[in-house]
Amino acid sequence: MDYMKQERERGITITSAAITFGWRKHRINLIDTPGHVDFTIEVERSVRVLDGSVTILDAVSGVEAQTQKVWTQADRYGIPRIAFINKMDRVGAGFGRTVREMQRKLQTRPLVCQIPMMRTDERGNLDFYGVVDLLDMQLLDWDKDPNGRVIQKTVITDNYHDQTFYKELMKGRTCLVEALSELDDQILDIFLASEEHMKVSADDIRQALRRVTLSGKAVPVFCGASLKNIGVQPLMDAIVDYLPSPLDRPAPLANLGEGGTAQITLREKDPLCALAFKVVHDQRRGAMVFVRVYSGVLDNRMSLYNTNIHQKERANKLLQMYADEVEEIPSINTGNIGAVVGLKETRTGDTLINWNDSRKNLRLPSIDIPAPVFFCAVEPISASEEKPLEEALKNILREDPSLHVHTDPESGQTLISGMGELHLEIVKDRLLNDFKVKAEIGKMRISYRETATAELSDLSYLYDKEVMGKRAKAQISLSISSLSEDDLGVASEGSNRIELEIINPDLLENNDDTSSEKQMQTKLTLEEINSAVRGGILSALYRGPILGFPLTGLRVKAHALQLFGAESTKTAISSCASQALTQAVKSASPALLEPLMEVSVEVSEEYLGIVISDLSGVRRGHVISLETLGRGDANTEQKLHQNEVYAPPDSTYKYGEHEGSLGISKPKRIVHAHVPLSSMLGYASALRSLTAGNASFNMIVYRFGLMSEDRARNVIAEMQGGY
Structure with a gap:
């Protein structure tokens, strides 16, 4: 689904992409969102229209800073979630550790539904090849097919050859039933009637998991390795079993103006109400507006009314999206998403209704747009290039509402403001290569703020x-x-x-x-x-x-x-x-404000002092806390017992005593600090030099803080020297 040239070159997701497919006689509309902080608007507008989400976690990195940001966005909209811990095939993967981090960092109740299967290969390294489903007590083995299409299923009974592992499975299922009994009254009655954890059927557990997931009380956790297609089919089953359909979600409230509200019910016979949540500029088709239909049916060639800009629009063509490929469809039904071609002025967050609808002031809640923190100047290389540059910027601005374009009244330059260095770098690349604009783009600078003290x-x-x-x-x-x-x-x-x-x-x-x-x-x-x-x-x-x-x-x-x-x-x-x-x-007394970043650096113990010294000294940061990224010890087990959250040990059960020889990485330290954004420019390469490549970091905007007088004088002198 990463179809853009810029995405394939960098190996990351930049823009959200949609695809529709079937699974177990259900229709699934999937939106793949970026994980990079610079493209948080893509997550924001996608979460706004989702019914449920799958949070993908890195088994090696655990819960990262941007994961917490996205989790908060999903909390704001009350989105039910399941979690998939990916990359279990990598050295240093920690399933149990990541589950514990979910509880601690995301403030949620993880429910372990699978336990990873590990073995040692000929070289003595850990090899991930399957999972055990705790509901059915089945071993799911993908070892027979390198493409992950064939699953070999084996029921695990009490005469399993590895009794230590079997006891761990029993413990996992017991903890799952007990946790569900605390959260759901129906499963509690079933458990009390059966009097044994193992006698509670898999179907009863599935129904209970669905109820607690829809209510937001807990998050089912699964694992796998998507590169090898291990764990994908059970994850798809879990999406159908536990995540909501549009009928399971609360009806959205729309604003009617003058303080009035209306509940938009999910019925095809009701008048049309749809939300435009994304705009993509296609070279051949022009602007394609992605919409989510909340009531009624959006038909091809329908005359629409945009209640945000009070303008008539016409749906010339309706498309079902398959990433960058499309299929023309006659209509978009209630609860589904699709793309509309022909809307000339509709932007992200606009509400669309039927032209004949009398509710001209009806508006669905819009989408929050974050503030930009970087900017740069862009100029056409000649007067003949001014109009192509203006058109290209207009199209990009319509696609990406987190991008700001304005003209400086003093210098007359066109300034582009974005969320980060990578964000503006992608914009620059698209202007020059996708839109074929001949322009010069200036040095990247930080977008400060001003206030009165x-x-x-x-x-x-x-x-x-x-x-x-x-x-x-x-x-x-x-x-x-x-x-x-x-x-x-x-x-x-x-x-x-x-x-x-x-x-x-x-x-x-x-x-x-x-x-x-x-x-x-x-x-x-x-x-x-x-x-x-x-x-x-x-x-x-x-x-x-x-x-x-x-x-x-x-x-x-x-x-x-x-x-x-x-x-x-x-x-x-x-x-x-x-x-x-x-x-x-x-x-x-006006004063300058600068963006402060919340920085998390994951580093080995041997380089901890160097990193802290650099953050607090050279980069004018303030270290908030230190955290150990461990595999679990007696203290951890005691805390888990107190919090009643089950997480399996991360080493193989049979070969746990040989952890040191199985390539499992040593625990790392995480440094949390608040650092001015201006000091973080070029930090990626600096951190690699300081730690010999043994560290990684994430950062998000924390707030805008007052700048010191000395720093303000330097910034003023630099900025007044020209762009």
């Missing part, structure tokens, strides 16, 4: 200018203050609060010299006035006074507005509010 209680600003021969005049009073440190740390564009008190006509003042006839010529409603003030404030928040970066962490309160009859147009009011806020921030 002092409080300004009352600033009155008079806007009085002549524009195109007509006088525009308005006066506003506003105050600004800083939000709390917690609010200031929110790494998003929306971390400001705007409070308008211009909601009562008594608060609107008119100049005494203005005649009553002239006052009547204003003809602006309170809603229009509020909208103009808010629009002006938002435009001023987009550009700070120091270096032109967006303002954040501010509480802005507009509490008085003076009108001057017909001269106080909406444009005059908006410009007055904008310039008033700019003046207020300049007078309230």
